[in-house]
Amino acid sequence: MKKIEGGICSVEGVKAAGACEDNYGVTVIHYPGSSAAAVFTRNKVQAAPIIITRESVKDGKLSAIVANSGNANCFTGKEGIQHAQTMAFQVAEELDIPPADVAVASTGIIGRQLPLPIISKLINHSLQRLSNSPEASKNAAEAIMTTDTYPKEFAVETTLDNGKTIRIGGITKGSGMIAPNMGTMLSFLVTDIEASPSELEESLKKSVEKTFNMVVVDGDQSTNDIVILLSRPGHGNIDEKFQEALDYLCSELAKMMARDGEGATKYMEVEVKGAKTLNEARIAAKSIVKSPLVKTALFGADPNWGRIVAAVGYSGAIMNEDTISVRLEEGERFVDIVNNGEIMAFEGTEELELAESIMEREEIKITVDLAIGDYKATAYGCDLSYEYVSINSEYST
């Protein structure tokens, strides 16, 4: 398995394009006759494109995706549904495919009707420029950005047990509102493996649980989240190698989102190991990356193990004060600030000095060993900065 260039266009047969104007962007991806699977937001308020796409993907077939940024087309009633359908129709007509084979996704402000003239114009621009090139993938990744500060794409190649070499490429957006069970995140993944919709769905769900669902920026859940995976039709090829490659791709995209959390100045990866169950490892890891007190401590470069331990304590995971260990790491350096329940980093110790120096860095790994079981999980997050407050107190005005 290796990282490759080209994003979604590293996969043969995938055409993409993106176009932007003012605060709006449109991305079109064309991959005719694909098998398709999707994972949707669990928010009970669901945007119009989510309602449409949930239907389109039911038969496990898609040929194109159209997505816009700048307006979420959410809480927009029947008119919103019509607008989402119009987006699909426009793409279907130009590409000569059934409208039901076009997935629609949107991200942006909710509660306002989609400005159809400009979106339609941008869809048209995109359709005219569809191509299979690294630039096209990058343009597509750019066009779905909202408060993201850079486009996010990744691609990976692996050889399956059956000897076939396959590729998976993905683009994603999402920086604010990223949360457990996904924030406003749009992720479009394509692969040239030949697979059935149900095989894809099983594989996608496994990856999403471990990756996108473990990213926390502010704990809010969006109304518009969607992850779509397209492949060539067929079956019987998905194996552990494919799963590993998909996990890797999704975790790299997830990390990009955490790094680019709204106003983030620092990135943290939190591994909880030695948990009684997988679920407890996950909720404990997420509890830490979600804690405003841990996030502000990270921003302030404060090795406040107390807030870390307290966040485990209220997560619901079973823990034991006498066995817990907490390690801070960056690059080659690490320090155990709590060791089997004993505090190592207090005033005057080398441990505290090292811990403070590690916390100054931009990328920090926190490992919590509960030492009471065999399960582990990793969550991805960022700090809580003045800039986060600034972005979100002025976002819709």
Add this chain to the structure above:
Amino acid sequence: MKKIEGGICSVEGVKAAGACEDNYGVTVIHYPGSSAAAVFTRNKVQAAPIIITRESVKDGKLSAIVANSGNANCFTGKEGIQHAQTMAFQVAEELDIPPADVAVASTGIIGRQLPLPIISKLINHSLQRLSNSPEASKNAAEAIMTTDTYPKEFAVETTLDNGKTIRIGGITKGSGMIAPNMGTMLSFLVTDIEASPSELEESLKKSVEKTFNMVVVDGDQSTNDIVILLSRPGHGNIDEKFQEALDYLCSELAKMMARDGEGATKYMEVEVKGAKTLNEARIAAKSIVKSPLVKTALFGADPNWGRIVAAVGYSGAIMNEDTISVRLEEGERFVDIVNNGEIMAFEGTEELELAESIMEREEIKITVDLAIGDYKATAYGCDLSYEYVSINSEYST
């Protein structure tokens, strides 16, 4: 039922005192031979004083409370337990009561051993100054403050169905880390009603669920939270009138905490009504006050109903987009920004203008009517400001 002055010292027989030095404070409350009930944090990491007090209160009897600020005596091992016991012993000896009749509570930084010499000195100062006066209650409320910006006390008088007039007084602290299931909150309540421990416990739990547990500042749960209620011994007097008075007292103290949330510039009260169940009303209301996006919108005076509706959507409460209504209120003014699923406040409308003007105020009430059931609940919170980030990124250094 009426509000009265004097805090905990409005209750006859209650003596109190507080003393502070540097970053430390000590509060002592003496109410000999009381019936007692307490509610504790649900965090799995529990501070030494919580462990001690859980034992002391088991027989339903207490005569005194000693609490310190500046150090939480949490994650401090056996030494921490000894320190908490030493605090109880010192008070017990001076007041000539059994050590098991002294409750201990602490708040402050976790993971550092209690600086016993200074705490002991402050306990001594407090013991020398115990008195039944409004100043004593105020001093006691002041001495347990940490990042609180003002002391919090309240008292109420009511006449029971049996004709007896009783009083309830309370002091509380807690501004950061205030959370569902209580943040670092110490609340000490006293009343001259004659009640049994089990009667007190039932009544206290009812009030705490509706009030302290509905306050959210940052969603973190402390290791040190405790609410203690002391009364005269006896039984058979608690009735609806008492419950109303206790609810009123606790909700006023809860509101004070929300208003004084770390870095708060604005206070919000969120009522969710028309929910299918009481639990759903509660989780929806808490989800709104807890949402970083709603909190930053409040800070930015942005009537962003979309974030409010989205927070209900991911709360887990059953809702219907077509029946939901959202009202903003302050003083005599109100505006329905969403009415039965229809957005009323959009660009160019009077509703938006009024909504923006209301959001500029310091105290805002948000009412969400789900219109699908008969249950309602209120949660209390504040905005998320630059100052919150500042306080918490520099707290322990």
